[in-house]
């Protein structure tokens with residue numbers, strides 16, 4: 147059944163808010179035939195992920211989605227059948243009033259941040275009564291039964307596996323980014339916030355017996371990288387060699403290309419929410435830098451994910467991976483943690499694919515949202 151959907155995205159910082167909502171919007175349109183309008187208050191963030199989009203336009207259509215700039219001075223529009231506020235962003239008051247006044251009922255959902263914590267299952271799908279007499283439902287993505295699942299496009303894992311099995315496609319993709327892999331080089335990608343732990347990791351990689359090519363899309367980690375390299379600047383395309391470590395700065399690529407970059411790599415350092423999940427779908431070992439929160443609650447979220455992810459690993463591999471993630475997020479001890487992990491490299495690779503397959507066997511988030519709406523009707 148075709149319904150109309152509105153997704154509201156307020157860009158707090160970085161690209162995760164835009165990344166998640168743009169992905170969801172496209173999937174609802176492409177796979178579920180829904181009419182989707184994405185409201186975004188900072189379209190420039192979206193343009194980084196989808197370079198065809200034009201940040202100056204108040205309204206445009208891309209990949210089957212109507213993209214609207216969410217203006218500060220809200221002008222009344224007819225609400226859609228389903229209104230999704232992403233990450234508890236504040237809807238315009240006038241729109242909420244219009245939702246309450248609409249002849250046909252409106253399903254109002256708050257799409258929450260991804261968390262592996264146990265309480266998520268208990269809160270997923272719960273309604274909360276709003277002053278306007280409307281109900282708002284909490285929709286929680288998650289890794290376990292009873293949650294809203296994870297964003298995963300139809301056929302994603304099959305496409306990813308086919309790409310990883312096709313050496314020519316991988317080479318061509320990397321070459322288009324100006325990258326050619328030397329024989330025996332391990333390929334690692336690095337997408338991170340500023341991190342004091344970087345030095346220790348880079349030193350371990352430089353001293354390693356295995357050569358590494360580290361691909362770094364432009365972004366917040368470049369300052370730390372530049373300091374370690376002791377170079378005056380790091381432009382896109384810059385390449386530096388230190389011992390066994392070759393480092394190359396890449397442009398920030400479109401969202402679909404970033405997937406392929408992750409698929410190419412033997413190991414991916416990712417951050418936030420969306421790249422974290424995409425690295426899991428890549429079926430390769432990963433290192434997660436969680437979005438830090440002032441009160442430190444992000445540590446609980448990190449441990450909750452590790453509790454799930456480490457299940458099934460040998461005690462030595464589990465301990466090594468946990469130590470590495472803790473070191474990265476604490477910003478110290480990366481050298482020793484990375485070196486310790488090398489003994490478990492093969493096991494971690496197999497485990498990443500197993501984890502991916504297990505998560506991919508569950509219903510995806512877009513399908514779960516459509517089902518939620520159907521059940522609510």
Ligand code: TRH
Nearest residue numbers: 160161162165363398399400401404418419420421437
């Ligand atoms: O950019 P982020 O740090 O976003 C964060 C998180 O979402 C966090 O939970 C939230 O609270 C905060 O923003 C406000 O990391 P994330 O979530 O991985 O989003 C990055 C997006 O950028 C993701 O969709 C992948 C995309 N990307 C590209 O499209 N091309 C690139 O080259 C790179 C490096 C990333």
